[in-house]
Amino acid sequence: MARTVPVRLEGDRLVVAPTRGQRLAGLIRGVSVPLGAIGDVRVVPDARGALRGIRAPGLAVPRRTYIGTWRRRGHRELVIARAGAPALRIELTGSRYDAMLLGTADPDGLAARIRDRRTHAPQIVVDSDGERLAGTLRLPAARTGPVPAVLLLPGSGPLDRDSDHRRATLGVTRLLADALADAGVASLRVDKRGTGASTGDFFRTGFLDTTRDAEAALAALAARPEVDAQRIVVAGHSEGAFHAVALGAEHGELAGVVLLSGAAHPAEEVLRYQGRAVLGTLPGPVRALLRLARIDVTALQRKRITALRATTTDVTGHGPLRTNARWFREFLQADPRPQVERLAPLPVLAVTGERDVQVDPADAELIARLTGGEAYRAPGVTHLLRRTPDAGGPSTYRRQSAEPLAEDVVERVVGFVRRVTERPRAADEQG
Structure with missing residues (x-):
């Protein structure tokens, strides 16, 4: 031993x-x-x-x-x-x-x-609606003054600051923070309510609560003396992209917005797309068994959506079957397109993988058309921003998480952030 x-x-x-x-x-x-x-x-x-x-x-x-x-x-x-x-x-x-x-x-x-x-990754606490959200401010090792920064927003579910679930180490925001630090860019990422070191109850947290938490995190990042408040980019992955759109629509002073695996259609349409696409990634014998048992997955999904719309409590179910019902009700009302259109004055980068089964990959091009921004559909890349030779459905996520982020995706994001934060700041332009 x-x-x-x-x-x-x-x-x-x-x-x-x-x-x-x-x-x-x-x-x-x-x-x-x-x-x-x-x-x-x-x-x-x-x-x-x-x-x-x-x-x-x-x-x-x-x-x-x-x-x-x-x-x-x-x-x-x-x-x-x-x-x-x-x-x-x-x-x-x-x-x-x-x-x-x-x-x-x-x-x-x-x-x-x-x-x-630790001096390059201090722990900070963000106050939001009476909750205390713990996070990491990742700073580049070499800096001579306030640096550009990115607020990193993770996907859906009880994820911590690193985009990790207790059963799966997805690491999307952590790996992006590492790449940004290497490029001289700071970043902030925080644990969601009720995860990691943050207070609160994840299952009683609504979709709109998460938007407010992102707003509070943005304000905390801008207030840090190590950060140049005029050179901040918001980057969201999956659900985080919804919140990044909301912040970008309200904060025209941002240096840019990055939408990773982000949607440009109403949430219910996104869920319907997921149902169809995920079904297509199931092994042939499983699909055959569903047909034999006459199980209509699409109909079951519609029934579940209807049931969630009818709920009136924050949480439904018990124990491991609990569902954050308020989050679902609020999410089902979300339609990012009007806010996406309001991003137009800002530089925008939309990235999806061509093997994304949770968001239609074509939404990247739609976002680019609506905003005049940039789109990149990464070949062979999944919703987790990893490159895989197979269909890349949720059943493979645990295996995917052991792989690094697709190099071309990271290069696009880092290159975009560096480019938009190197532009002259408003005060410099006026001077």
Whole structure:
């Protein structure tokens, strides 16, 4: 069994990747946390003296190797360390662990690197409608003054600042933040209500609440001294594109708007498109079984939409079957086209993948026609902005998430942002 745990810094995240033996011994799995969620970082001289609480079941060797989850009231700590050896103690917020005690090859060096990297990814809190939304302001490593910035808005569902779901690490906004930082552009991304380190209840959060949260995040980004408020772009992915359109329509001072996998039709039409397109990605035997069972997926979808329209509460269902009904009611009323038309004074980039089964890829060209902006339909790219040789339906999303974003998509986005934020600012033009 390895004496230390593999730990690495990836962009603005700390990744702990236990070996197979460590995972089996401690009944644990890997951890990936944003640097903004890290509080105190310190080196303890002996891991044994730093242990607190009772260990959950595991197979570590007492007084020699400590691997597992140590628990005490209101506190869970991941431990992978050796007795008599120094270890790194890391306090966390918004993670499934409250702390980690890690034996690494160079704890002092790793602590210094974490502290240095955190200065480029400070955790910030955005106040919105009485809720506190936790986020990461990713800053480029080299800067001499206020820099251009992008507000990154994730897709639908209980996603955190990185576009990650508890069952799928999608990483869309995190990977875009990394690419932007490398290009000298700052970015802000926040956890949705009730996810990550943000307060609130995701299932009681409406579609319009999310728009207001995006508005609050934009104001917080513009107020940061590290950011040039006259050179801010809003970029939204999937549902986030709806909110990016709303912000762009109200803020003519933005440097630009980027719509990734964004729609230009009413939400109900978008859902109908999804139903047809996703059905087409199912394996042939599954489609045959549906026909044999006389299951009309389209009719079931219409029935579900009708039922959601008729709800009057914030939430329907119980336990794992809960649905954020208010969000659906408000989303079903959304029609982005009038707001898209109001974007016309702003530079706009619309990108979809030709294998997108959640938004009609042709909507990118429609957005470009309505705004006079740019469109790019990425060949072989899916709704998650990954390139795949297959149909790219939702059943493949978990596999896709292990792949990087399509390089041409990232290049288009970064190139557009740099171009529109390098234009003379309004104050300079008047001077």
